[in-house]
Amino acid sequence: MKKTVSIIGGGPCALMLGAELDHQKYRVRIYEKNNTLGRKFLVAGDGGLNLTHSESPEIFLTRYTPSNFIARAFHHFSNLDFIKWLNNSGIETFVGSSKRVFPKKGIKPIQVLELLAHKVFKNETEVFYKHEWIGFSESKELLFNTAQKQITISSDIVIFCLGGASWPVTGSTGSWLQIFRNLGINVNDFQASNCSYKISWPEGLISSIEGKALKNIITSCNGVKHYGEVVLTRFGIEGSGIYPLGPQIRKQLQEQKEARVFIDLKPSVPIEKIEDKIRNKPTRSSLSSWLAEELKLNKTMISLLKWLLSKDEFLDTEKLAETIKNLPILVSGFGPIEDAISTVGGINLDELNENFELLKRPGIYAIGEMLDYDAPTGGYLLQSCFSMGKYLADYLNKKG
Numbered sequence: 116m117k118k119t120v121s122i123i124g125g126g127p128c129a130l131m132l133g134a135e136l137d138h139q140k141y142r143v144r145i146y147e148k149n150n151t152l153g154r155k156f157l158v159a160g161d162g163g164l165n166l167t168h169s170e171s172p173e174i175f176l177t178r179y180t181p182s183n184f185i186a187r188a189f190h191h192f193s194n195l196d197f198i199k200w201l202n203n204s205g206i207e208t209f210v211g212s213s214k215r216v217f218p219k220k221g222i223k224p225i226q227v228l229e230l231l232a233h234k235v236f237k238n239e240t241e242v243f244y245k246h247e248w249i250g251f252s253e254s255k256e257l258l259f260n261t262a263q264k265q266i267t268i269s270s271d272i273v274i275f276c277l278g279g280a281s282w283p284v285t286g287s288t289g290s291w292l293q294i295f296r297n298l299g300i301n302v303n304d305f306q307a308s309n310c311s312y313k314i315s316w317p318e319g320l321i322s323s324i325e326g327k328a329l330k331n332i333i334t335s336c337n338g339v340k341h342y343g344e345v346v347l348t349r350f351g352i353e354g355s356g357i358y359p360l361g362p363q364i365r366k367q368l369q370e371q372k373e374a375r376v377f378i379d380l381k382p383s384v385p386i387e388k389i390e391d392k393i394r395n396k397p398t399r400s401s402l403s404s405w406l407a408e409e410l411k412l413n414k415t416m417i418s419l420l421k422w423l424l425s426k427d428e429f430l431d432t433e434k435l436a437e438t439i440k441n442l443p444i445l446v447s448g449f450g451p452i453e454d455a456i457s458t459v460g461g462i463n464l465d466e467l468n469e470n471f472e473l474l475k476r477p478g479i480y481a482i483g484e485m486l487d488y489d490a491p492t493g494g495y496l497l498q499s500c501f502s503m504g505k506y507l508a509d510y511l512n513k514k515g
């Protein structure tokens with residue numbers, strides 16, 4: 116008789132499992148509390164569905180914090196394997212100028228989702244909607260709330276793919292955390308990641324910088340640097356130029372209640388050259404317009420410099436050049452978890468063996484964003500989910 120595999124949650128991890136588990140060996144069922152699959156996946160597609168990144172697998176792995184937990188799954192099913200898998204599934208991809216990988220122009224996120232769902236159904240995986248998992252019964256069966264009543268389901272193998280806690284409107288509310296805690300599984304509270312960071316801008320400054328972008332900059336925190344772009348908001352700062360510094364900012368916030376981020380406003384020009392350019396300013400030009408003209412600093416950058424520096428410091432060539440290369444910003448907290456792209460927190464990685472099986476509950480597995488790891492935007496989040504899903508499906512197929 117076939118063993119049953121119950122997959123709880125219907126996001127990207129579940130889609131990969133549902134498509135790849137061997138239905139000759141297993142009776143596979145997905146239980147999702149919404150009435151559709153992959154709602155967060157569709158939200159992810161709103162700003163351009165960044166499926167993965169095209170950089171080399173060696174560099175790719177370093178993007179994860181920690182990275183060792185995913186290495187095995189990623190080597191089994193890397194970004195290059197994923198791109199091939201997508202292409203073979205009828206989802207053509209292209210590499211953008213940022214080296215990020217997207218569905219080919221004209222393919223909408225809903226079409227990608229439909230193609231993935233098609234693979235799931237073709238594989239004879241059954242999907243049960245409106246089934247919210249609420250815990251285990253006394254006899255250790257899975258307990259669900261359905262539209263009609265509470266039901267119990269027994270299963271030989273259970274795979275949890277319940278997601279993190281950002282964008283709860285998509286169904287990923289993280290409400291499962293307490294259930295796992297009550298079971299004696301070590302879990303960590305959720306925190307926002309790939310989110311906005313709080314900065315107390317003075318009222319006089321905010322009106323001139325709100326909504327403005329700083330492009331082609333390098334941000335750094337604790338020695339880790341990242342090239343990119345950020346947007347300044349009333350709340351603080353956000354954007355792909357600061358997301359990769361999340362682990363460093365989080366560490367400093369935990370240890371010191373505030374984090375120091377530095378911005379190099381002119382990464383392409385060495386400090387000595389900046390000093391030379393400032394010194395060569397003709398007497399008839401104002402310093403601000405000279406900075407705009409010669410160094411191509413925009414109004415927002417100049418407003419920031421004037422906010423940070425006293426009048427004397429602004430006129431001090433060395434101090435000004437140093438601040439252009441190393442503008443300090445004090446971060447005092449995270450933006451709301453509801454608005455974050457992802458979360459850290461969830462199941463502590465020490466609770467799992469190398470195959471994502473719970474050490475305290477053999478036969479129960481957990482993958483995806485419900486595990487406590489961090490990754491920046493850039494396709495790394497979805498790649499990790501698909502790598503874990505494919506690895507686990509192949510592992511169980513071999514085992515079964």
Ligand SMILES: Cc1cc2nc3c(=O)[nH]c(=O)nc-3n(C[C@H](O)[C@H](O)[C@H](O)COP(=O)(O)OP(=O)(O)OC[C@H]3O[C@@H](n4cnc5c(N)ncnc54)[C@H](O)[C@@H]3O)c2cc1C
Binds near residue numbers: 282
């Ligand atoms: C705005 C936004 C943009 C993003 N953009 C990108 C991007 O471009 N590239 C990228 O790589 N990543 C992106 N992500 C992140 C990516 O979408 C997630 O990392 C990924 O969806 C996580 O997959 P998952 O399967 O672990 O969980 P989820 O996708 O969160 O799926 C979990 C599922 O479990 C269901 N569920 C939860 N609790 C229960 C329960 N008790 N019973 C039954 N079902 C339950 C939920 O309804 C949900 O459908 C983005 C995220 C957001 C919010």
